[in-house]
Amino acid sequence: MKQDMIVILDLGSHENTVLARAIRALGVYSEIYPHDITVEELKKLSNVKGIIINGGPCNIVDGVAIDVNPSIYEAGIPVMAAGHDKATCAVKLPQFTDDIEAIKAAVKPFVFETCKAEANWNMTNFVNDQIELVRRQVGDRKVLLALSGGVDSSVVAALLLKAIGNNLVCVHVNHGLMRKGESEDVVEMFGNQLKANLIYVDVTDRFLTKLEGVEDPEQKRKIIGGEFIRVFEEEARKLDGIDFLGQGTIYPDIVESGTKTAKMVKSHHNVGGLPEDLQFELVEPLRQLFKDEVRACGLELGLPYEMVYRQPFPGPGLGVRCLGAITRDRLEAVRESDAILREEFQLAGLDKKVWQYFTVVPDFKSVGVRDNARSFEWPVIIRAVNTIDAMTATIEQVEWPVLMKITDRILKEVKHVNRVCYDMSPKPNATIEWE
Numbered sequence: 301m302k303q304d305m306i307v308i309l310d311l312g313s314h315e316n317t318v319l320a321r322a323i324r325a326l327g328v329y330s331e332i333y334p335h336d337i338t339v340e341e342l343k344k345l346s347n348v349k350g351i352i353i354n355g356g357p358c359n360i361v362d363g364v365a366i367d368v369n370p371s372i373y374e375a376g377i378p379v380m381a382a383g384h385d386k387a388t389c390a391v392k393l394p395q396f397t398d399d400i401e402a403i404k405a406a407v408k409p410f411v412f413e414t415c416k417a418e419a420n421w422n423m424t425n426f427v428n429d430q431i432e433l434v435r436r437q438v439g440d441r442k443v444l445l446a447l448s449g450g451v452d453s454s455v456v457a458a459l460l461l462k463a464i465g466n467n468l469v470c471v472h473v474n475h476g477l478m479r480k481g482e483s484e485d486v487v488e489m490f491g492n493q494l495k496a497n498l499i500y501v502d503v504t505d506r507f508l509t510k511l512e513g514v515e516d517p518e519q520k521r522k523i524i525g526g527e528f529i530r531v532f533e534e535e536a537r538k539l540d541g542i543d544f545l546g547q548g549t550i551y552p553d554i555v556e557s558g559t560k561t562a563k564m565v566k567s568h569h570n571v572g573g574l575p576e577d578l579q580f581e582l583v584e585p586l587r588q589l590f591k592d593e594v595r596a597c598g599l600e601l602g603l604p605y606e607m608v609y610r611q612p613f614p615g616p617g618l619g620v621r622c623l624g625a626i627t628r629d630r631l632e633a634v635r636e637s638d639a640i641l642r643e644e645f646q647l648a649g650l651d652k653k654v655w656q657y658f659t660v661v662p663d664f665k666s667v668g669v670r671d672n673a674r675s676f677e678w679p680v681i682i683r684a685v686n687t688i689d690a691m692t693a694t695i696e697q698v699e700w701p702v703l704m705k706i707t708d709r710i711l712k713e714v715k716h717v718n719r720v721c722y723d724m725s726p727k728p729n730a731t732i733e734w735e
């Protein structure tokens with residue numbers, strides 16, 4: 301890492317990541333470390349230009365107020381504290397809020413005037429650094445990567461491809477629960493255009509057979525996740541001489557699973573659950589990036605806008621939008637109606653505005669009329685929500701004519717459907733997904 305860095309010491313603030321993002325938005329790289337880091341550990345990090353002690357409400361751990369190692373004040377690195385009265389440094393600020401612009405303004409003088417940090421954090425430098433680091437780590441050995449077509453694994457794939465070319469082996473599993481055209485796009489982009497070493501496995505029948513008659517959402521998720529690992533494992537065992545596993549781990553995954561004051565510890569993002577005898581060393585080139593930086597990195601690597609700004613998609617795919625026990629006809633209805641919704645949202649310019657939008661097909665029918673005769677068919681439910689952090693969500697107020705056009709197309713083009721509804725429920729009380 302050649303870039304200058306401001307180190308944030310986590311003293312129980314909820315805003316550590318906002319602070320890190322604010323500093324990075326100023327063009328200076330920043331990372332969060334536990335409050336009790338030692339001077340020796342600090343000195344091992346490259347190019348540390350300054351330290352910000354970030355105090356906050358969670359600074360009592362197991363009944364004891366935590367504090368930084370006093371020797372860090374003597375490390376010869378400028379120190380600033382926010383929301384920490386006991387700090388013994390010259391610059392002290394009140395506790396930060398989550399307003400990124402306000403934080404940027406507050407820390408700017410410290411970062412540039414006191415620490416003399418250079419604004420050299422940008423994606424061109426990052427990509428060049430990572431290519432060098434990956435080459436150093438991997439040498440001429442091989443890396444296996446599970447490539448979903450999602451933002452994270454796609455950006456990892458593009459980066460590793462630049463770094464090690466055909467020593468990267470990508471595996472894309474089509475479990476039959478992908479959106480329309482999604483697996484085809486992965487093959488087109490990575491297989492045909494970028495000429496990656498791509499193994500494409502279509503295991504639709506295997507997944508749908510496993511899922512037959514399974515109604516419980518948790519059970520469905522478990523089967524899909526478990527079966528995915530089995531398929532991936534089978535493919536991995538067929539290959540020779542793979543030492544590394546590429547992963548789309550990003551910085552929030554690291555922070556959430558690693559800080560000492562965090563109340564909620566989430567498990568590390570990975571292709572978890574691989575058997576122990578399949579031992580790989582990990583290659584995680586995005587582990588320093590926030591999601592918006594991952595997207596910027598993808599663009600820097602030349603991936604198309606639609607791919608890096610793809611809306612979030614649940615791991616179990618359309619499986620949790622085909623409610624109850626999955627059947628092929630309803631799965632097809634979800635896939636086709638979702639494709640129509642995406643097309644029409646794009647035409648109306650809503651694809652760049654709405655955070656997540658999709659359709660759901662429940663496992664009950666209603667009475668309708670088709671060709672002058674009674675019909676008994678499925679409804680399609682449209683959902684379009686906005687959120688900042690996925691903890692709460694509001695409903696997009698889609699213009700009536702857009703909804704009418706989508707409804708009209710779904711009723712005409714999607715088989716076995718006679719009704720379209722719009723889900724008006726915010727989170728809470730509803731969740732974003734139905735299952």
Ligand SMILES: Nc1ncnc2c1ncn2[C@@H]1O[C@H](COP(=O)(O)OP(=O)(O)OP(=O)(O)O)[C@@H](O)[C@H]1O
Pocket residue numbers: 445446447448449450451452453454471472473474475547548569570571613614615616
């Ligand atoms: N169908 C698939 N084929 C190959 N790999 C997959 C598939 N689904 C998931 N993966 C792998 O599992 C990882 C975690 O999947 P998850 O659905 O949680 O995606 P994510 O965290 O949104 O990441 P991504 O943006 O890469 O999809 C992915 O990054 C990818 O490596």
